[in-house]
Amino acid sequence: MSTLESRLHTAVGKVREHWRGTRFIDGLEPGVEGTEALLELARLYRAYKLEIGRLGLLKGRAVAGLFFDPSLRTHTSMEAATGRCGAQFIHLKAGQGGTWTMEFEDGVVMNGAAQEHVREAAPVLSSYADVLAVRAFPHHPADRDEKVIRAFGRYAMGPVMNLESALSHPCQGLADGLTLADLGGGSFKGRKVCLTWAPHPRQLPQAVPLSVVRAAIMGGADLHLACPEGYDLDEEEMERATSFCPYTGAKLTVTRDPDAAADGALAVYAKGWGSAMSLEEHTARVATLGNWTVGTERMRNATAFMHCLPVRRNVIVTDAVLDGPKSRVIPQAANREPVQAALLLTWLL
Numbered sequence: 001m002s003t004l005e006s007r008l009h010t011a012v013g014k015v016r017e018h019w020r021g022t023r024f025i026d027g028l029e030p031g032v033e034g035t036e037a038l039l040e041l042a043r044l045y046r047a048y049k050l051e052i053g054r055l056g057l058l059k060g061r062a063v064a065g066l067f068f069d070p071s072l073r074t075h076t077s078m079e080a081a082t083g084r085c086g087a088q089f090i091h092l093k094a095g096q097g098g099t100w101t102m103e104f105e106d107g108v109v110m111n112g113a114a115q116e117h118v119r120e121a122a123p124v125l126s127s128y129a130d131v132l133a134v135r136a137f138p139h140h141p142a143d144r145d146e147k148v149i150r151a152f153g154r155y156a157m158g159p160v161m162n163l164e165s166a167l168s169h170p171c172q173g174l175a176d177g178l179t180l181a182d183l184g185g186g187s188f189k190g191r192k193v194c195l196t197w198a199p200h201p202r203q204l205p206q207a208v209p210l211s212v213v214r215a216a217i218m219g220g221a222d223l224h225l226a227c228p229e230g231y232d233l234d235e236e237e238m239e240r241a242t243s244f245c246p247y248t249g250a251k252l253t254v255t256r257d258p259d260a261a262a263d264g265a266l267a268v269y270a271k272g273w274g275s276a277m278s279l280e281e282h283t284a285r286v287a288t289l290g291n292w293t294v295g296t297e298r299m300r301n302a303t304a305f306m307h308c309l310p311v312r313r314n315v316i317v318t319d320a321v322l323d324g325p326k327s328r329v330i331p332q333a334a335n336r337e338p339v340q341a342a343l344l345l346t347w348l349l
């Protein structure tokens with residue numbers, strides 16, 4: 001065994017000391033120590049990914065990515081991570097033109113549009129692929145129903161990775177934790193991190209902002225969350241995330257003032273998200289809110305700008321910030337591959 005292989009086995013062993021789970025659904029599953037160990041493994045993968053690509057560590061394994069919704073980064077980074085680890089990636093476009101239309105409710109008479117029940121689909125896919133990775137968005141931001149990812153979690157026979165659901169984008173959160181740690185020189189414990197709501201013409205789900213909150217709390221940040229009235233994040237999920245504060249030393253301040261939240265922050269993370277309002281109410285409300293677009297003035301005393309991408313230029317953030325020296329959106333997106341590889345290696349090495 002090469003030195004690199006042995007280092008990878010040691011790093012995987014450290015993750016498994018803290019986490020033996022096979023579900024990565026909301027990102028809190030590995031716990032504080034498991035998350036730290038996953039980030040350490042991701043750093044090792046990132047530093048040696050070309051060499052790792054020649055080792056074929058997961059040769060003979062397969063990962064199925066089932067996409068009910070579009071993706072650029074998630075799909076490509078999953079395929080890159082899987083291939084570089086030596087495994088095969090099977091990309092499945094779910095629904096029309098892809099797989100059969102799927103049913104998720106139990107006890108239904110399937111005489112409508114759905115041709116296949118997840119109770120069969122999930123174990124069948126598990127018989128071909130060692131890991132199932134699933135993306136399924138909600139239909140409305142107030143829709144808390146995670147029935148697709150939860151059903152795969154229930155019926156799959158092997159590990160299941162959430163590639164974004166109604167309330168969680170855990171791989172994005174893990175990549176964001178890695179990016180924040182990079183900005184902080186290895187850790188962002190005790191550092192001010194700003195998560196700010198930003199305007200968007202659509203009512204987007206809360207999966208990304210909730211995952212940013214979880215990542216910031218798991219890393220022990222001094223998190224300042226700025227959003228207008230009516231756009232507070234899901235109360236139950238916020239309670240679950242903040243229950244980790246006593247273990248990590250994280251602090252949370254919620255404010256209606258984005259300038260105060262951004263002032264002196266290690267990173268200003270902008271994201272549009274929706275609420276229970278109708279689209280018409282949202283559009284009317286956004287027009288009354290003043291300037292929540294992140295510009296150079298808001299970034300004056302902040303170190304870095306972050307966004308998960310795709311981003312609406314000059315709506316969420318100005319060109320000057322996005323194209324300027326403080327923007328970290330490209331390395332942030334690049335960090336998706338190593339964290340997903342870390343999960344695959346933890347489950348399959």
Ligand code: CP
Nearest residue numbers: 071072073074308309
């Ligand atoms: N950030 C993110 O998940 O990007 P995609 O929707 O392109 O996968």
